[in-house]
Amino acid sequence: xxxxxxxxxxxxxxxxxxxxxxxxxxxxxxxxxxxxxxxxxxxxxxxxxxxxxxxxxxxxxxxxxxxxxxxxxxxxxxxxxxxxxxxxxxxxxxxxxxxxxxxxxxxxxxxxxxxxxxxxxxxxxxxxxxxxxxxxxxxxxxxxxxxxxxxxxxxxxxxxxxxxxxxxxxxxxxxxxxxxxxxxxxxxxxxxxxxxxxxxxxxxxxxxxxxxxxxxxxxxxxxxxxxxxxxxxxxxxxxxxxxxxxxxxxxxxxxxxxxxxxxxxxxxxxxxxxxxxxxxxxxxxxxxxxxxxxxxxxxxxxxx
Amino acid sequence: xxxxxxxxxxxxxxxxxxxxxxxxxxxxxxxxxxxxxxxxxxxxxxxxxxxxxxxxxxxxxxxxxxxxxxxxxxxxxxxxxxxxxxxxxxxxxxxxxxxxxxxxxxxxxxxxxxxxxxxxxxxxxxxxxxxxxxxxxxxxxxxxxxxxxxxxxxxxxxxxxxxxxxxxxxxxxxxxxxxxxxxxxxxxxxxxxxxxxxxxxxxxxxxxxxxxxxxxxxxxxxxxxxxxxxxxxxxxxxxxxxxxxxxxxxxxxxxxxxxxxxxxxxxxxxxxxxxxxxxxxxxxxxxxxxxxxxxxxxxxxxxxxxxxxxxxxxxxxxxxxxxxxxxxxxxxxxxxxxxxxxxxxxxxxxxxxxxxxxxxxxxxxxxxxxxxxxxxx
Ligand SMILES: Nc1ncnc2c1ncn2[C@@H]1O[C@H](COP(=O)(O)OP(=O)(O)OP(=O)(O)O)[C@@H](O)[C@H]1O
Ligand SMILES: [Mg+2]
Numbered sequence: 001x002x003x004x005x006x007x008x009x010x011x012x013x014x015x016x017x018x019x020x021x022x023x024x025x026x027x028x029x030x031x032x033x034x035x036x037x038x039x040x041x042x043x044x045x046x047x048x049x050x051x052x053x054x055x056x057x058x059x060x061x062x063x064x065x066x067x068x069x070x071x072x073x074x075x076x077x078x079x080x081x082x083x084x085x086x087x088x089x090x091x092x093x094x095x096x097x098x099x100x101x102x103x104x105x106x107x108x109x110x111x112x113x114x115x116x117x118x119x120x121x122x123x124x125x126x127x128x129x130x131x132x133x134x135x136x137x138x139x140x141x142x143x144x145x146x147x148x149x150x151x152x153x154x155x156x157x158x159x160x161x162x163x164x165x166x167x168x169x170x171x172x173x174x175x176x177x178x179x180x181x182x183x184x185x186x187x188x189x190x191x192x193x194x195x196x197x198x199x200x201x202x203x204x205x206x207x208x209x210x211x212x213x214x215x216x217x218x219x220x221x222x223x224x225x226x227x228x229x230x231x232x233x234x235x236x237x238x239x240x241x242x243x244x245x246x247x248x249x250x251x252x253x254x255x256x257x258x259x260x261x262x263x264x265x266x267x268x269x270x271x272x273x274x275x276x277x278x279x280x281x282x283x284x285x286x287x288x289x290x291x292x293x294x295x296x297x298x299x300x301x302x303x304x
Numbered sequence: 305x306x307x308x309x310x311x312x313x314x315x316x317x318x319x320x321x322x323x324x325x326x327x328x329x330x331x332x333x334x335x336x337x338x339x340x341x342x343x344x345x346x347x348x349x350x351x352x353x354x355x356x357x358x359x360x361x362x363x364x365x366x367x368x369x370x371x372x373x374x375x376x377x378x379x380x381x382x383x384x385x386x387x388x389x390x391x392x393x394x395x396x397x398x399x400x401x402x403x404x405x406x407x408x409x410x411x412x413x414x415x416x417x418x419x420x421x422x423x424x425x426x427x428x429x430x431x432x433x434x435x436x437x438x439x440x441x442x443x444x445x446x447x448x449x450x451x452x453x454x455x456x457x458x459x460x461x462x463x464x465x466x467x468x469x470x471x472x473x474x475x476x477x478x479x480x481x482x483x484x485x486x487x488x489x490x491x492x493x494x495x496x497x498x499x500x501x502x503x504x505x506x507x508x509x510x511x512x513x514x515x516x517x518x519x520x521x522x523x524x525x526x527x528x529x530x531x532x533x534x535x536x537x538x539x540x541x542x543x544x545x546x547x548x549x550x551x552x553x554x555x556x557x558x559x560x561x562x563x564x565x566x567x568x569x570x571x572x573x574x575x576x577x578x579x580x581x582x583x584x585x586x587x588x589x590x591x592x593x594x595x596x597x598x599x600x601x602x603x604x605x606x607x608x609x610x611x612x613x614x615x616x617x618x619x620x621x622x623x624x625x626x627x628x629x630x631x632x633x634x635x636x637x638x639x640x641x642x643x644x645x646x647x648x649x650x651x652x653x654x655x656x657x658x659x660x661x662x663x664x665x666x667x668x669x670x671x672x673x674x675x676x677x678x679x680x681x
Contacts, residue, residue, distance in 0.1 A: 126318070194390035197357050202404035202455070203378030212403070216394040
């Protein structure tokens, strides 16, 4: 027993030199890692603090909001939510949410369908003028939005679509967003064609191949398209501002602004509470979709 | 089932590259035809034209008594197995198998029976509820095979289906596919197969007949034995066989006794054993073709042999590849390990004596085999 322990000691003595430098190296590494993470955490907190503050402040009373920059409410109250929900209009905030959905849902669906069709066409078919048409499509990416605002407005006025939601989602049914088309085309180019060829050999026509094979494989990309479109729509302020004139038809983004205009003394707690609510759909949709971002089912069907 | 025929089929790609130069090919009903050739010789292009995945620029393709030039792939009565399996990644194995039948709106009962039968044949019964990404390469390829089999097509098309598998698996899949082909034949529903590969072992072991291609042209169509023993030209001779056939330019002349004399760097070698009867009386430059297995290694002062210096010896186990150089010409000879003279080593001089009955002569310009003549007699 004693002999063996002595042996061990000798061994330890021999290795101390090596283990010392080793330990020093490890310590240095640990410090550098902790430093890096500290920095990241600090910056992360700085980025997210306004959001945290917003949520905290929505539970404060109107007076407290300006008296302390700290996000935690001293006397938490849901009064902001209760009052804010009622709004200063004859409609509750739920009504405006519904309005937003009436824009967002057809818009998202239209974007997904039309962008997929157009991208599939560009990525998989040969037709005369394909190159030129694709170049034009990409060129519209570079076109500033403002350039098209006025002609569009005039067009929709002629159609009698003012104060309806049509101008806000009908264009999206025609693959209006070149960015999404471009994104899907890039995604499709990376997918081997053999699966589609196999389905054609199996007897599917182009449309069946698109629906049964391409769309499922494209799902992760399509989810991001829908997600982006949904969030952009919820956040869109200018579009509704231009085309929607009656309060009854206001979406959330306009309704929020409305509550700032309507009251002489701003009820900030109500505004903040409704802002938090306005954020939730996007957040919920985002976290629901996150899974399919990560999953990425596009792998596994083909080798290589 | 049906026979398949290609009549002066051409393919010009969009960039005006002519990949296929008018090929004619007849595949009989129930025949296993292998398309083989070096990379880029348009094997895949040809196969894809038969499948309908590539447009046909010229000529006609007939499946049975139907001209299929303008039919979509689904209507041609074909099934295809791809090199990278091309399984539908989001569908379970059983859905992969039955996708084609479902599109045809076959009754559920029939689909279930067909799936059961095919998964029994290919032993993929346990895999039916898996996704393709949960399969090994061999399993995935079996599923891909099943997806073709379940449709009971008139013609099976394979595009290098085994090249993604490791050597062992490839060998067992090879047997499986040929067995399957035999089995279908025995069951009275012979399957016409066109099988693309660049692996000559696959070609020789699987094919009833082999079609050797080069640069979009057919070099020879024949059964494996004919291809090996009587190659129509130098290309086929060099392509089939391992190690490659020795192809050496020599001068052909005739001895007084009427024997052909092959002269290489000043030394003439008289070839016996009936070569004289096989070639026309011509002389001048020709290309000597002799397989490494058909060279006897003798002492350098033996009669009628090329004298060469050993440049390399490759020990392969049961045999030895002997590389030797005679003048400007390189030879490879294969000797069985037992018969190998251990004193030989790099730099030793040896005599190389071609076995006359196995020697081929090729035209230098056209590459045509000019030593086939009187074997027919
Ligand atoms: N889409 C295309 N456009 C232009 N040329 C092509 C196209 N596809 C193939 N080719 C050319 O046609 C020729 C034949 O190609 P193919 O794929 O049929 O060869 P392969 O015999 O199958 O070769 P591998 O053994 O490498 O698969 C090649 O020279 C190739 O470069
Ligand atoms: Mg190929």
